[in-house]
Amino acid sequence: MDFKEPPTLCDTAIQCLLHHEPLAIQALQEIPGELFVPLFTAALKGRHEKILSAMVKSWPFFCLHVGPLSMQEAQPTLWKVMVESLFPAENPAFRSPKLRILDLTQHPGCKTKCPVITTTCKPCVRSCAYSERSLMKVQSQCSNSSSESEGQSPKTTMELLVSLSLDRSFRENEYFALLLSKVEQSLGSLHLCCRDLRIKNLSECRSALSHLDLKCVSHLAVVKASLISVLSLLEQAVNLDSLSLSKITCRSFNGRAFRNFLSQLSCKDHLKELSLSSFCLTDHLEHVLRVLPADLDFLQLPFCELSYSDFKFLSQCPQANHLKLLDISNNSICWEDCEPFYCLLENLSGTLQHLAINHCLLTDATLSILAPALSRCSHLRLFSFSSNPITMPMLRRILEYLTPMTQLKYVIYPIPVHCYERWHGRCSLDPQKLGAVNAQLKIMLQEAEREDMRWITYTG
Template sequence: MEFKEPPTELPTLSDLVTQLLLKDEPALIQALEKIPTGLYASLFNAAFTGAHINILRQIVKIWPFPCLHMGTLTIREPQQELLKAMIESFQVTPDQSSASWCSKLRILDLRQDAVLRITCPGNNDTSSVCFHSCIYYAQSAMCIPAQCRNENAESEDHSSMQSLQIILDLSLNGTLKGREFFSLLVRKVQQSLGTLHLCCRDLKIDKLSDCKGSLSFLDLKCVDYLSVEQASLTEVTKLLTQMANLDSINLSKIICRSLTGRTFKRFTTNLKRMTSLAELNLSSFTLTNHLDCLLRVLPPTLEFLSLVFCELSNNDFRFLSQCPQTNNLKLLNVSNNPLYWEDCGPFQHLLEKNSGTLQHLEMDHCLMTDSTVSVLIPALSQCSQLRLLSFACNPISMNVLMRILQHLTPLMELSHVIYPIPVHCYRRWHLQGSIDQQMFDDIEARLKSMLEAAKRSDMNWITYSD
């Protein structure tokens, strides 16, 4: 049967009109206010994608709806200038020429989110409802830092000014471009005289000690996702006291001098307040024999748990397998923790109790031997929802690797497996450049043959070679 290319999707009338309008930029800018509102969404899409910065400025200035969301538009580094242009064009004070408010735009949402539409459904001239508006705006609007107010300005009636929001995800990484972007946001807040609320939903901080001044401009209650790298536990705890209801916490390289002192206790006390926490990622956070103190304060809604380089003990794994906080995990990452004990029952039980929910499992660099993996194979074969399994860089034999493949091929959801190179392929175990390439090629060929025999060509088995 001759293969035919599927028909390409024809452009809509709106697309055709938009492309026609963009060909004459000066005429389009002049006629923007006369264009039907139904064309604005596609026009905004095309202007952003085509980097028509002047058109984009004008669209934001006269946007005919209360909210504007980036939605599915992809924001890359060269497009940062477009974001800056949108922020600069966002009207936060009355038009000086008319002393009145001419823009209908109240919420500028700069997040990339596949579920967001450019404007909220039903948002029109008679409805100002935005389903993504900040729920903390009412409290934060009256708590703008003093440096945001114009101390020399004459007193004016702020009740007539509009409530405005910029919703965004922020990465405070200390780079020049990052600092420039944040300075633009601060200037916009200052220009608004307290009516503009910066609503940060996703906050990533590279070095906490370097950005304390920047944090004073944010209402931290808005943050849903917090990621901090390089900080003391005391600094992290102070940050958590200002947050209301985090969904996700990611902490890496956090300095904690004692797991039995007041600092750690204050940290866990603040974690206990996060009743909707679904994701906890800890890396290089030593928790030996104290994982129970951390996990027992968390809600039973936990779905994503990553404990990389946490120096977990057998007692920690035993608690991990028993506590109710780990009953419905979708992701589990215990890489770079030893799993070479004779008694692997606790971890086996952990896999069994999450067999109906676990989708992503990583156990790289865990020093697992043949005996350990053999104990875990029956539990792994019960994980019916598993989509990704990674157990690279563990010293196992070819025979055990073949057994794993045979037991995993019936898992129809499993599409990606990252496996360890068997020890017989190394001249010296896990030493750079010590792999026998011919042996390694033979293993790849054998795995491919076994997958074809099992009719699982959709399952990708890869590894990390030196």
């Protein structure tokens, strides 16, 4: 019988406070700062909006990060509660707040609060470093300003770190309106710092973008736009770590727009992740890759209509020699000569962790050639090659190649062609045959003592 560890005295006290909200809010004036983080975590998990609001108003630390905490579907409501609690009116019921940075992004690497400030580190690891309206630069200007009288205290300034999706949905518009309202209410004391920005239908979001400082954006995603309109964003978003462009129209690879696009990419020295989806690059991938940083980590090129010459250059260029993630799904790899792809896998054998080659028309013959190079990718953790026309014997052979790879935990495999009456007809799938395939794979994994490796497929 499994026994759960009994709750600690701290856990019991926190649950008692959560069940008596007025008592909890009143206790915020007295409880030690060490209890704020576990109480905040519990209040967030239990969706205690009044307690959360009071805690933001009296937060005793420099910063508050919600990224490490799971909020799921409660996010929009709880975000609004916390934003509305910024710049509270003076109230003797709350201790004097020290909060200067409220981080509502989903950054996984942050603790709920940063360590105590020392002389050798920044007050907060996520504080804005680029905008002229950032907290650090405003405070620096205040401390260096000779015009400020000696007895006058500097104006309280704050930063609100957010991720935004501008897609014209009612919920997103309502949230964005609240953010702008709070900025206006602060009379210049609140810096809205958008780190992750996703834009759908760029032409309809121009007015919203005018309220943001794009220097702050580190992750930019744009869906459905012309390349010319994207250029104006890239000119301002000069500190990108990640860029994702999908369904971008380009009239000519010989025109000024494409040349300016390459010029903007060449200026993104910090770029680690690039995704170009539904962006036709046939015989022009070379021009894009040449201007990218040599230490690129993630490269995603689905639906880019890549040619044999594109793959050949990809296998040779230094920008693709250290990738951790490569997604080339939905590009036909049906040539007789597979040497470029084979060389690419060999070059990435020491770094590649995630490989996706779904729906690439890979056949048994092609996979039999690639399998040895694939098996040498010793750091691979996820391999996805679904929707390719392969047979059951080849699937078994691939499994035998992959089971010795101890770091590989997830494989998304194609349904073998014998399970369909017609391979291209989704409605012709025979569930019984697919069930037999799953059973065989399970037995093979057990025999190889790799029950920690999950093999899954998609039937849709």
